[in-house]
Amino acid sequence: MTSEFIIEIKNVSKHYERKIALSSLSFSIKKGEIVALIGPSGAGKSTLLNIIATVVKPDEGNLLIDGEPSAQFTDGKKLAKKIGIIRQQFDLVGQLPVIHNVLAGRLADWGFFKSLLSLVFPQEKQVAANSLQRVGLLDKMYEQTANLSGGEQQRVAMARLLTQKPEIILADEPVASLDPARAEDILSILTNLAREEHQTLITTLHSVEYAKKYFTRMIALKDGEIFFDLPTAEVSEHHLQSLYELKEQA
Ligand SMILES: Nc1ncnc2c1ncn2[C@@H]1O[C@H](COP(=O)(O)OP(=O)(O)O)[C@@H](O)[C@H]1O
Numbered sequence: 001m002t003s004e005f006i007i008e009i010k011n012v013s014k015h016y017e018r019k020i021a022l023s024s025l026s027f028s029i030k031k032g033e034i035v036a037l038i039g040p041s042g043a044g045k046s047t048l049l050n051i052i053a054t055v056v057k058p059d060e061g062n063l064l065i066d067g068e069p070s071a072q073f074t075d076g077k078k079l080a081k082k083i084g085i086i087r088q089q090f091d092l093v094g095q096l097p098v099i100h101n102v103l104a105g106r107l108a109d110w111g112f113f114k115s116l117l118s119l120v121f122p123q124e125k126q127v128a129a130n131s132l133q134r135v136g137l138l139d140k141m142y143e144q145t146a147n148l149s150g151g152e153q154q155r156v157a158m159a160r161l162l163t164q165k166p167e168i169i170l171a172d173e174p175v176a177s178l179d180p181a182r183a184e185d186i187l188s189i190l191t192n193l194a195r196e197e198h199q200t201l202i203t204t205l206h207s208v209e210y211a212k213k214y215f216t217r218m219i220a221l222k223d224g225e226i227f228f229d230l231p232t233a234e235v236s237e238h239h240l241q242s243l244y245e246l247k248e249q250a
Pocket residue numbers: 016019020021039040041042043044045046047048
């Protein structure tokens with residue numbers, strides 16, 4: 001199905017017991033947009049990302065992925081072709097060599113049996129090599145993943161995404177555990193790869209500075225609502241100050 005928007009969110013709400021995490025949000029994202037989701041801690045960024053990932057169900061409202069209701073993405077393979085996820089904790093198997101973690105991006109294509117076999121005989125080695133080369137880690141292909149630094153492990157996670165080739169990449173605080181130089185390195189690779197592959201990227205970020213530098217659109221959440229949604233060039237210091245300012249004490 002084709003639609004101008006790859007993600008459409010209409011009146012989505014989510015609460016946890018009495019706490020409102022998201023309050024009737026609506027927005028759309030076009031194919032190929034590079035979006036930073038910012039806002040204070042507890043604003044609802046992760047909840048929103050998990051709803052788009054179809055991991056969390058909204059209480060109300062609709063989510064369309066490439067024009068199709070998200071409820072139609074119950075099949076894991078179909079979902080993996082659309083959406084790939086990068087987490088702060090990388091989700092890598094530390095005891096396995098790098099190549100196996102990269103090829104895990106093929107799980108959706110291969111099915112379980114071939115994936116298990118690949119644990120013994122790495123298949124499509126060239127695919128893994130190409131992905132690793134693009135993130136600058138070709139020389140680490142057979143190293144045990146746990147022995148790599150945090151920044152290198154995050155690159156392995158990106159190489160895995162390159163083999164998965166989803167249309168949408170969702171990343172929740174992908175650089176929160178990295179030092180500033182590594183963080184910039186990873187964000188620059190991530191946004192460049194997404195642009196080259198014409199993928200849509202949505203990343204939650206703590207750092208407004210990184211959001212400004214690498215992303216073209218900023219959606220700011222505060223208390224479960226959209227506080228602003230602007231092209232990065234139009235985001236002012238005033239917007240950011242009021243986004244992060246603490247509530248007046250009563
Ligand atoms: N699984 C959960 N159970 C209860 N409350 C939750 C859960 N997940 C998130 N919340 C609450 O929902 C609100 C939004 O959380 P979250 O989406 O994690 O915000 P952010 O990622 O912007 O920091 C917070 O008040 C948080 O405490």
